[in-house]
Amino acid sequence: MSRLLVCPPDYFGIEYEINPWMRLSNTADPRLARMQWHGLMRELEGAVGARLERLDPVPGLPDFVFTANAGVVHEGRAVPSRFRHPERQREERHFEDWFRNNGYAVTRLKDGIHFEGAGDLLGFPDLWFGGYRQRTDIDAYEHLSRIFSREIIPLELINPRFYHLDTCFCPLSGGELLYYPPAFDRYARTVIEDRIATQRQIIIQEIEAMRFACNAVCVGRHIVLPEGCPDAVRQLQERGYEIHSLPLDEFMKAGGSAKCLTLALE
Amino acid sequence: MTLMPSQETVLLHGHIIDSLILAKVLDTILMMGGTFDLSEVHIGTTREQPSHAKIIVRASSEMMLDQILTAIQPHGAVAERETDCRAEPAPEVGVFPETFYATTHLPTQVRINGQWVDVGAIEMDLGIRLDPTRTSAAAIPMTQAERGDLIVTGRDGIRVAPLQRPPERDVFGFMEAHVSSERPHGPIIIDIARRMRALRESEGKQGKVLLAGGPAIIHSGGRDALTWLIESGYVHVLFCGNALAAHDMEAHLFGTSLGFGLLAGHTVPHGHEHHLRTINRIRAIGSIERAVVSGVITQGIMAACVRQHVQVVMAGTIRDDGPLPGVITDSIEAQAAMRAALPDVKLALLVASTLHAVATGNLLPATVPTVCVDVNPAVPTKLADRGSFQAVGLVMDAASFLRDLARELGCTA
Numbered sequence: 001m002s003r004l005l006v007c008p009p010d011y012f013g014i015e016y017e018i019n020p021w022m023r024l025s026n027t028a029d030p031r032l033a034r035m036q037w038h039g040l041m042r043e044l045e046g047a048v049g050a051r052l053e054r055l056d057p058v059p060g061l062p063d064f065v066f067t068a069n070a071g072v073v074h075e076g077r078a079v080p081s082r083f084r085h086p087e088r089q090r091e092e093r094h095f096e097d098w099f100r101n102n103g104y105a106v107t108r109l110k111d112g113i114h115f116e117g118a119g120d121l122l123g124f125p126d127l128w129f130g131g132y133r134q135r136t137d138i139d140a141y142e143h144l145s146r147i148f149s150r151e152i153i154p155l156e157l158i159n160p161r162f163y164h165l166d167t168c169f170c171p172l173s174g175g176e177l178l179y180y181p182p183a184f185d186r187y188a189r190t191v192i193e194d195r196i197a198t199q200r201q202i203i204i205q206e207i208e209a210m211r212f213a214c215n216a217v218c219v220g221r222h223i224v225l226p227e228g229c230p231d232a233v234r235q236l237q238e239r240g241y242e243i244h245s246l247p248l249d250e251f252m253k254a255g256g257s258a259k260c261l262t263l264a265l266e
Numbered sequence: 267m268t269l270m271p272s273q274e275t276v277l278l279h280g281h282i283i284d285s286l287i288l289a290k291v292l293d294t295i296l297m298m299g300g301t302f303d304l305s306e307v308h309i310g311t312t313r314e315q316p317s318h319a320k321i322i323v324r325a326s327s328e329m330m331l332d333q334i335l336t337a338i339q340p341h342g343a344v345a346e347r348e349t350d351c352r353a354e355p356a357p358e359v360g361v362f363p364e365t366f367y368a369t370t371h372l373p374t375q376v377r378i379n380g381q382w383v384d385v386g387a388i389e390m391d392l393g394i395r396l397d398p399t400r401t402s403a404a405a406i407p408m409t410q411a412e413r414g415d416l417i418v419t420g421r422d423g424i425r426v427a428p429l430q431r432p433p434e435r436d437v438f439g440f441m442e443a444h445v446s447s448e449r450p451h452g453p454i455i456i457d458i459a460r461r462m463r464a465l466r467e468s469e470g471k472q473g474k475v476l477l478a479g480g481p482a483i484i485h486s487g488g489r490d491a492l493t494w495l496i497e498s499g500y501v502h503v504l505f506c507g508n509a510l511a512a513h514d515m516e517a518h519l520f521g522t523s524l525g526f527g528l529l530a531g532h533t534v535p536h537g538h539e540h541h542l543r544t545i546n547r548i549r550a551i552g553s554i555e556r557a558v559v560s561g562v563i564t565q566g567i568m569a570a571c572v573r574q575h576v577q578v579v580m581a582g583t584i585r586d587d588g589p590l591p592g593v594i595t596d597s598i599e600a601q602a603a604m605r606a607a608l609p610d611v612k613l614a615l616l617v618a619s620t621l622h623a624v625a626t627g628n629l630l631p632a633t634v635p636t637v638c639v640d641v642n643p644a645v646p647t648k649l650a651d652r653g654s655f656q657a658v659g660l661v662m663d664a665a666s667f668l669r670d671l672a673r674e675l676g677c678t679a
Contacts (some may be wrong), residue, residue: 005654112618132340133340137339137340138287138341138342139280139344141280141341142316143280143282145280145281145314145316146316149314151281151284151313151314152280152281153281153284153285154280154281154285154287154342155285156290156341185290187285187286187287187289187290188285188286190286191284191285191286194284195284195586242624
């Protein structure tokens with residue numbers, strides 16, 4: 001059974017602006033945010049059949065809800081994130097504590113290298129991809145590749161609205177890739193086209209990319225994504241996936257959606 | 267003024283090949299107007315293994331270099347941490363430390379106390395000596411090492427610049443050391459003549475023309491043309507051996523070259539003795555210069571050299587007869603004398619002598635335009651193999667070359 005790390009949105013809110021989605025004037029509705037979050041959890045635990053591990057929310061850390069950025073976990077080893085923005089650096093020790101207290105071998109990256117966890121490092125079982133330039137430094141992947149003995153292909157992200165790889169790129173369990181090509185530079189697009197067979201590429205159009213269609217959670221044949229992405233839903237259904245479209249727009253105000261709210265623990 | 271355009275070595279690690287990160291970094295350098303050398307590339311043997319590359323980035327200015335480095339840094343290209351060069355004392359007179367750095371003939375710098383310093387008197391196959399105060403560096407042959415001299419060792423803190431394309435758009439500017447007997451000689455000779463004219467007009471301010479030649483110049487009938495070139499002030503340094511000088515003066519005294527009648531076209535009776543009698547006579551007089559000044563030798567290459575104050579270095583060989591006074595029979599001393607005559611040389615003509623062509627080629631920095639003329643393609647090929655872009659090989663006989671060159675420069679004879 002898939003295990004996902006999540007954190008209730010008790011202290012979620014827009015308290016600073018560190019990406020183009022965030023506007024201090026565009027405040028989140030705490031009640032609605034909680035409803036949407038619980039709706040997502042219900043779907044994940046229910047229809048999708050995932051097991052959830054809950055972090056204790058921390059006052060003063062509004063983005064702690066985005067557990068995808070806790071770090072990256074693989075075969076019992078966790079590498080915690082080293083955030084680029086000071087606003088989120090305060091989350092680091094809480095994530096790291098959770099990994100340690102839950103039996104993970106923790107490897108820290110050396111100081112001065114930014115790495116934002118599973119927000120930027122995603123992949124298929126034998127091939128990992130790392131987004132860089134917006135948040136994570138490319139150097140991080142050299143270390144991570146050594147730590148996990150995996151090939152990691154760095155991909156340059158060129159649009160600040162798609163500041164993490166998981167906002168525009170989602171590998172699926174059947175080997176397909178859901179992605180939004182304009183978020184990447186020319187070289188990254190060439191590499192993706194080279195490494196992922198055309199018939200396995202599911203390309204998302206701008207309008208749905210801006211609704212974070214790619215910020216999807218894939219567990220087995222289930223895919224959970226934000227509502228308002230009919231074209232993505234159709235393409236995924238054609239390939240036999242069971243789709244769960246959910247309202248998550250309160251979290252879009254902070255630049256996150258379904259995937260950002262979870263961290264795959266296996 | 268520094269010898270080199272701005273450059274920096276950067277390192278790139280990780281999965282840089284399949285991700286096209288290396289390609290992107292190299293493209294970025296070129297798009298921004300820089301150039302690069304991939305000095306090392308190690309490709310991981312499995313998909314999981316990282317690769318790494320060492321890239322020397324060059325730009326025409328320090329500002330452009332900074333801009334390029336700033337642009338490639340986010341893709342993981344980090345400047346290699348530069349260190350000073352290492353130096354160890356020479357253990358004995360004439361011996362370098364075991365791990366001494368062997369020079370190339372390309373412009374070279376060493377890093378001393380954080381500063382890049384040009385290596386003086388660069389030449390291939392030497393060592394680099396730092397002055398005792400560690401402020402300057404010069405290339406020296408191992409025979410010149412004194413015990414305790416600081417000799418550069420290892421490879422850290424040393425950088426070698428590739429040749430820049432010379433500004434002149436002539437045969438030397440194409441940066442290709444072609445050697446072919448089928449190549450038209452005319453345009454090459456015109457380019458050589460143009461450079462010689464410019465050097466003569468500068469009256470030595472822009473540099474000198476060196477000619478290193480063998481006795482085939484005399485045998486093949488190139489003596490008059492070379493004499494004219496020297497008399498007209500187009501040649502300023504002459505490297506040769508005992509033979510060229512002996513046969514030149516033999517031609518004047520006996521009308522033969524190694525006993526062969528230059529005008530008669532056949533051997534003359536007892537002709538084989540002529541060069542020995544010539545050498546003997548000059549030895550009796552004491553020097554070539556005295557023979558010319560006293561009127562014994564009035565014509566030919568050596569006479570022209572004395573009259574025009576051309577610097578002549580005669581290097582002896584094991585098969586020499588005599589030799590003539592002035593021939594340096596110790597090859598280390600001869601090398602040193604040739605080396606001492608080179609600093610102002612800005613054009614080198616190596617004509618019809620394997621020995622002197624290769625010896626001179628070894629001493630010349632790659633920045634000196636060099637022409638090697640020989641009927642045997644192996645000689646210019648050997649020279650071109652040194653990797654000097656500015657070495658041009660001409661497969662033709664010495665007399666034809668010298669006559670065409672003299673005619674191009676205005677000789678009507």
